[in-house]
Amino acid sequence: MKVRRYVAQNMQEGLLRVKEELGPDAVIIHSRKVRPKGIRGFFLPPRLEITAALESYSGNDGIMEKLLLAEVEKQLRDGISEIKAHIDCLASRGEFPREYGEDESKGFINWQKKLEQQELFPALIQDLLEGIRSGFAGEIQFSEGIIGVLLYKKIRRTLKTAPEKAEAVQVFVGPTGVGKTTTLAKLAARYALYQGERVGIITIDHYRIGAVEQLRTYAEIAGLPLHVVMSPAELGTALSKLQGCQRVLIDTAGRSTLNTIHLKELVAYISRLPAAEIFLVISATTKSGDLPLIADGFKGLGYNRLIFSKLDETDSFGILLNGIHCTGLPATYLTTGQNVPEDICLADVDKMCALILGEEK
Ligand SMILES: Nc1nc2c(ncn2[C@@H]2O[C@H](COP(=O)(O)OP(=O)(O)OP(=O)(O)O)[C@@H](O)[C@H]2O)c(=O)[nH]1
Ligand SMILES: [Mg+2]
Structure with a gap:
């Protein structure tokens, strides 16, 4: 029995060569895709290796079997060393191509x-x-x-991420309804319950009906002191009452970036603060077109970290990169639901990348 191997662009070309060389009685016993050797080979379209046999005499079945077995073994060995070389090459490049040969x-x-x-x-x-x-x-x-x-x-x-700053005071600012109060409650509970820190809460949101009650509920559940501040001057007093706290979290009223009067009021409060970590909370459901307005509008408050909220409410995540790109600031937290304190995690570059590329939900 004659056994021959051919490398062709496709099955049609391969069959033609088999028939030309071995004649019409030749049979295909194996075919597989192979790649040209060397690094460039990994980026070129695969070729087809065809093993064909021609039974030229009615010989001993045992011999035929051995020949076939030897051929299969050889192909397996070749295959394994090729895969190994492939893996070594990819590992050295730190990459893993997933598909080949597409236009x-x-x-x-x-x-x-x-x-x-x-x-x-x-x-x-x-x-x-x-x-x-x-x-x-x-x-x-x-x-x-x-x-x-x-x-x-x-x-x-x-993408940029950064852990919390070492500042004791954290402020949450952003447009209306993005999840500032909920995020503050999640973090306050986590600092107090998981990290054993002494935590105090201040709210300067006495504008929206129910805002104080919402925060008071969270504060009471976690057993944390809450101070409601009605004017910038009162902020200093509230801070001094919470002097024994390792962390003070400050909630602010949601504001439209188009309302400059409201934003100036907020600046008046924040300018009274000592060094603080100021989180701009951006909902992942925000329209891309509105993002520059938000980033710009809140600039006067001196925000220095980002929190992306409501990741569970969308399946498009470009906002993560858009937000970091347009503010030049790192993200610290991502929030993923309404549960307090569970639905929050540290911003992670790999996870964000996978979301943006549609590889993770
Ligand atoms: N799905 C989802 N909902 C969230 C998330 N964070 C907050 N929410 C919900 O969004 C709504 C508004 O949340 P708040 O925390 O009150 O938002 P806010 O930014 O403080 O709102 P204002 O103070 O009115 O500006 C509430 O129903 C929250 O439960 C989140 O990560 N995912
Ligand atoms: Mg609020």
Whole structure:
């Protein structure tokens, strides 16, 4: 029996060569996709390896079996060393391409659509994809999977997170209804219950009906002192009453960025504070177009960290990158539901990246 191996672009070409060389009686005993050797091989479309056999005489079944077995063994060995080389190469590059051989422009168009669905700023999408295209032009063939890996690396570098500052005073500012009070309650409970800290709460939101009651309920459940402050001058008094606390959390009234009078009132309070960690709370459901308005509108309050809330209420997460890009500030927390204190976690770059790329829900 003659056994031959052929490497072809596709099955049609392979069959033609088998028939040409071994004749019409040849049979295909195995076929598999293989990649050209070397690093470039991982980025080129796979080729087809075909093993064909021609039974030229009615020989001994045992011999045929041995030949076939030897061939299969060889293929397995080749396959294993190829996979090993592949893994070594990917590990050394810190990457893992997921798919191969897709048309390049189709890959870029698909990613553009996916990032648009995530409501990433169009200029950011352009920057990311153009950066990838020009950064590796001519070096590799861009499959959708490869573009995904490169996007992951780029977005990961752009996203910024930072733990809490060491400041004892934390303030929560942002538009109406984004979850400032709920987030404050989650953190207050966690500091007190999980970290054993002495925590005090101040609210300067006496504008909205029910706002104080909402916070008082949380404070009472966690057994924490609450002070309601009616004017900037009273803020100092409240802070001195909470001097024994390791952390003081301050809730503010939700404000529209278009109402400059309301924003100035808030500045009057915040300018009275000692060094503080000021969180701008941004709901993940915010329209991308409104984000620059919010980032700009609250600038006067000197916010220095971001919290993205309500991640559970959307399936587009471009706002995470948009927000960090447009404020230049790191994210510290993500909130994911209404449960106090459970639905909050530290902002994590990998998780955020996976959300933006649609790999995690
Ligand atoms: N789904 C979801 N709902 C949330 C989250 N955080 C807060 N909420 C809900 O959003 C609503 C408004 O939350 P608040 O904490 O009162 O928001 P606020 O920013 O303090 O609102 P104002 O003080 O009126 O500006 C409440 O029903 C909360 O339970 C979250 O992460 N996910
Ligand atoms: Mg509130």
